Amino acid sequence: MQRKEIAGMGTSKVVTGAIIILLALGATVFYLFYTGRFGGGSKIRITDPTRVGYEWNHLAADNNIVSDYLFSRSKKLIVAKGGNGVLAATSYTIPGRLVTQEEENSGIYSLSDQALLLKCYVRAGDRGSAVALKETVIRDFKLENGSYRSFVYSGEKENEDVVTTAASLDWLDAMMEYYVTYGNDNDYNEIKGLTEVLFDSEGRIKTEPISVAAYVESLYVSLDDTSSIKEGDEGSMEQIYGTLTGDYDSAEVDDKTVLEDVSGVLLSNINLRLIRDLENNGLIAAGAYDRALKAVKDGFTGEGYNFYAYSTAGDMDCGEYVYSGTNIGSFDLAQNIKTMRNLAEVGELDGESFATFKEMIFNFGKIYSAYTIMTGNYSGGEAYSSYTDGMMIAYYMGDKDIYEKLSDTLGKRVATKSTSPALYMIFREENERYVFYARENFSTRLVTS
Numbered sequence: 391m392q393r394k395e396i397a398g399m400g401t402s403k404v405v406t407g408a409i410i411i412l413l414a415l416g417a418t419v420f421y422l423f424y425t426g427r428f429g430g431g432s433k434i435r436i437t438d439p440t441r442v443g444y445e446w447n448h449l450a451a452d453n454n455i456v457s458d459y460l461f462s463r464s465k466k467l468i469v470a471k472g473g474n475g476v477l478a479a480t481s482y483t484i485p486g487r488l489v490t491q492e493e494e495n496s497g498i499y500s501l502s503d504q505a506l507l508l509k510c511y512v513r514a515g516d517r518g519s520a521v522a523l524k525e526t527v528i529r530d531f532k533l534e535n536g537s538y539r540s541f542v543y544s545g546e547k548e549n550e551d552v553v554t555t556a557a558s559l560d561w562l563d564a565m566m567e568y569y570v571t572y573g574n575d576n577d578y579n580e581i582k583g584l585t586e587v588l589f590d591s592e593g594r595i596k597t598e599p600i601s602v603a604a605y606v607e608s609l610y611v612s613l614d615d616t617s618s619i620k621e622g623d624e625g626s627m628e629q630i631y632g633t634l635t636g637d638y639d640s641a642e643v644d645d646k647t648v649l650e651d652v653s654g655v656l657l658s659n660i661n662l663r664l665i666r667d668l669e670n671n672g673l674i675a676a677g678a679y680d681r682a683l684k685a686v687k688d689g690f691t692g693e694g695y696n697f698y699a700y701s702t703a704g705d706m707d708c709g710e711y712v713y714s715g716t717n718i719g720s721f722d723l724a725q726n727i728k729t730m731r732n733l734a735e736v737g738e739l740d741g742e743s744f745a746t747f748k749e750m751i752f753n754f755g756k757i758y759s760a761y762t763i764m765t766g767n768y769s770g771g772e773a774y775s776s777y778t779d780g781m782m783i784a785y786y787m788g789d790k791d792i793y794e795k796l797s798d799t800l801g802k803r804v805a806t807k808s809t810s811p812a813l814y815m816i817f818r819e820e821n822e823r824y825v826f827y828a829r830e831n832f833s834t835r836l837v838t839s
Contacts, residue, residue: 432578436566436667439513440735442785442838449794450781450838453801457838459814460804461510464831467812469507473499474544476526478507478828484812486823497544501531501557505564506832512564512571513839520572527561528580536583555598555659558588563664585673593669593678594706595659599651602700602712652712654701657689658728662736681706683738686729696746697721697761698729717770720760724773727757731779734786744787751780751795774818778833785837800834 447457469475472482472495480503483494504527511520531538533551540557542549562584569577590596666679685706689699691713700715700722702708715722730747733739750757750768757780759770777800784792805812805824816830 432575434566434570434578434581434667434671436570436671437663439509439567440782440785441513446785446790446793447838449790450797450801453794453797454804454806454814455797455801455816455834455838456814457835460816460831461514461835461839463812463815464826464828464835467815467826468828468831471495472826476522477530477542478503478832479544480829481825481827483823483825484810491823497547499530499542499544500828501527501538501540502560503828503832504531505557505560506829506836508564509567510832510835512568513836517572520568524565524568524577531561536587538584555588555595556656558584559595559659559661559664562588563661566664566667582673585668589668589674589678591675592681593665593674593676594681595655597653597655597702597705600654600656600701600712600715601651602715652701652703654703654712655685655706656701656725657686657698657711658725658732660686660706660729660732662686662732662738666736683736686733687738687740689729690740690743691721692742695721695761695763696740696742697723697726698743700725714763717760717762719764720762720769723757723759723761723768724776727773727776727779727783731783731786734783737786739783739787744783747780747783748789748792751792755795756799757796774827775829775833778830778837781837797838 450457467482467484468478471493472479477499479495480498480500481496485491485493504523508520508523508527511517511523527538530542530549533539533553537553538558538561539549540552540554562581565573565577565581565584569581588595660682662679662682665674665682668674669676669678685702686698688709689702689711691697691699697713699711699713701712703710703712714720715725726743727747730739730743734744754768757773757776758768759773760768762769777796781793781796781800784790784796800816803816803818805815805817807813812824812826815826816834817824817826818830819825
């Protein structure tokens with residue numbers, strides 16, 4: 391009798407074990423079908439996403455930037471309250487001191503901001519939020535030709551079919567990262583389709599119309615014509631270069647500035663790591679990375695100016711460049727620093743430009759928006775969007791001093807009032823109101839975790 395009971399118990403355990411195994415196999419098969427990887431789904435290998443780790447994260451934390459708290463608050467304000475619960479608004483303004491100063495959201499959703507948020511979700515392991523965001527972006531931003539709007543709007547304002555290469559590349563980059571963790575074959579097709587929109591058959595980023603500041607001889611003296619400058623008179627900046635525009639991050643542009651369109655490729659858009667990954671996975675033509683790297687490196691000015699061109703003046707292989715972008719007679723530092731980050735990420739940043747960048751940070755403690763060619767001085771307001779790019783340059787170059795210095799500057803704009811709903815978030819003070827931008831907060835999250 392005892393042996394029969396023991397035998398029965400053994401059989402029960404075997405049956406239970408078999409059921410557990412079958413359930414596990416069933417779950418695995420369901421997952422493979424669900425993600426589109428059953429039966430030989432497309433595989434992609436990408437460069438591992440950069441995580442700065444504890445030692446660098448600690449440098450940021452010492453300067454008020456607490457990455458986990460920052461991200462938690464950002465989701466609550468920029469997505470849940472400022473956005474529509476899924477998409478992130480470009481900015482959110484907390485209530486002011488006066489009763490009449492209510493909270494405000496921009497009502498604008500930027501594709502680049504959604505790309506940053508998608509990366510944050512993937513790296514945090516938040517699959518549900520990542521899937522919901524990805525599907526919403528494809529539904530609301532995608533156009534019939536496979537390209538994506540750069541912005542959509544809430545409320546009564548009608549969406550415009552404005553497409554920029556920068557925003558589309560940001561989304562493609564985020565989708566690559568999303569796909570290797572959560573994606574299915576539908577997502578692979580999205581990646582492939584957007585790649586075909588952005589790159590030509592040789593793997594080059596397609597040109598786009600680029601507005602650059604231009605000289606107008608009826609209004610200003612051109613760079614080579616100094617005949618109106620009297621002897622002993624060095625001339626004003628307006629005489630030599632025309633009226634300078636505002637800083638890169640500002641929405642205000644001097645109404646005297648005249649822009650002209652050229653067809654080219656912004657050097658800051660040449661994301662070398664992304665291009666290398668696309669080539670390695672057969673999504674763009676072989677040799678694309680080498681051509682892209684050459685295009686960026688050939689745009690280095692040298693001759694005492696350790697900066698990079700604003701854009702090519704034609705396709706990526708043309709060898710001709712535009713050096714002054716939004717500011718006449720000056721280098722656009724936000725674009726330069728983004729280009730430097732792209733180079734540093736693949737180990738190709740030259741020492742001269744990094745030394746110039748490092749000198750600016752230690753001499754002034756902030757990142758200016760422009761470097762004026764004639765005077766040799768930094769000018770304009772702060773390039774707020776460039777601090778996180780600068781921190782990543784420091785990380786890739788192994789320079790903790792620069793990373794800490796930039797953390798200190800950025801940390802001075804961290805909300806520290808314990809009762810504030812935006813505690814630990816990065817703010818800007820505009821018109822005596824505190825405004826929190828998605829771009830700054832999500833990019834800060836990515837470079838400090």
